[in-house]
Amino acid sequence: MAEYILDKQYFINVIKDLIPWAEERKDYFTELDSAIGDGDHGMNLSIGFREVAKHVDEWSVENVNTFYKNVGKALLDKVGGSAGPLYGSFFMKFGLPIKAKGPDEGATFDEFIQMMDKGITIIQKRGKSTIGEKTMNDTLMPALSTLKAANEAGDAPKAAMAKAVEAGKEGLESTRDMIATKGRAMRLGERAVGHLDPGAASTAEMLEIFYKNMPE
Ligand code: ADP
Numbered sequence: 064m065a066e067y068i069l070d071k072q073y074f075i076n077v078i079k080d081l082i083p084w085a086e087e088r089k090d091y092f093t094e095l096d097s098a099i100g101d102g103d104h105g106m107n108l109s110i111g112f113r114e115v116a117k118h119v120d121e122w123s124v125e126n127v128n129t130f131y132k133n134v135g136k137a138l139l140d141k142v143g144g145s146a147g148p149l150y151g152s153f154f155m156k157f158g159l160p161i162k163a164k165g166p167d168e169g170a171t172f173d174e175f176i177q178m179m180d181k182g183i184t185i186i187q188k189r190g191k192s193t194i195g196e197k198t199m200n201d202t203l204m205p206a207l208s209t210l211k212a213a214n215e216a217g218d219a220p221k222a223a224m225a226k227a228v229e230a231g232k233e234g235l236e237s238t239r240d241m242i243a244t245k246g247r248a249m250r251l252g253e254r255a256v257g258h259l260d261p262g263a264a265s266t267a268e269m270l271e272i273f274y275k276n277m278p279e
């Protein structure tokens with residue numbers, strides 16, 4: 064069987080889908096953040112991806128690592144608050160495991176898992192945060208461990224990613240009953256209970272975009 068490859072175009076397409084997504088979902092993420100934060104999460108993602116949209120074609124000639132580094136840098140430079148820099152760091156580090164590849168090369172599925180690992184792990188380092196604190200980690204960390212486990216169990220790549228997306232959604236749902244110990248929602252204490260975490264919601268949808276673009 065030929066080896067499963069996520070080609071260069073896959074990695075470009077994911078970013079090209081995140082651009083309109085940030086606009087379409089802006090109001091929803093704002094609504095979630097209005098309940099337990101300061102109501103800017105939708106706007107923050109929109110500002111970031113509008114900046115990315117301006118440069119995405121010029122960046123596409125670079126290899127995957129440099130392309131994603133540029134995306135991350137734009138989010139870091141243009142977006143305030145906490146999620147912008149955390150999303151920024153995710154994209155800054157995402158391509159590192161394949162940094163030696165040429166401008167037309169993609170990644171194997173094992174490399175893709177390493178990339179997800181790099182991106183997701185930096186969020187815990189930067190945020191000094193972990194699972195159970197009502198943040199995006201509650202989506203991303205279970206998604207990553209499920210992705211690794213499904214791959215090790217021999218699932219086909221897209222099926223493994225489907226399980227990861229599901230685990231991320233369950234993680235997102237789990238934030239509803241949590242009190243926050245990181246981020247702005249922390250100040251609300253018990254009053255944050257009953258509300259989904261905005262960053263957990265947006266990252267769950269981001270993972271779904273990574274999934275939907277994958278070939279069978
Ligand atoms: P801000 O909180 O600065 O207004 P956003 O509204 O854009 O930024 O993003 C809020 C989201 O950021 C939260 O819902 C949470 O998921 C995430 N977040 C905040 N602080 C942290 C942290 N220390 N670690 C991980 N995620 C965090």
Ligand code: MG
Nearest residue numbers: 100101103104
């Ligand atoms: Mg906010």
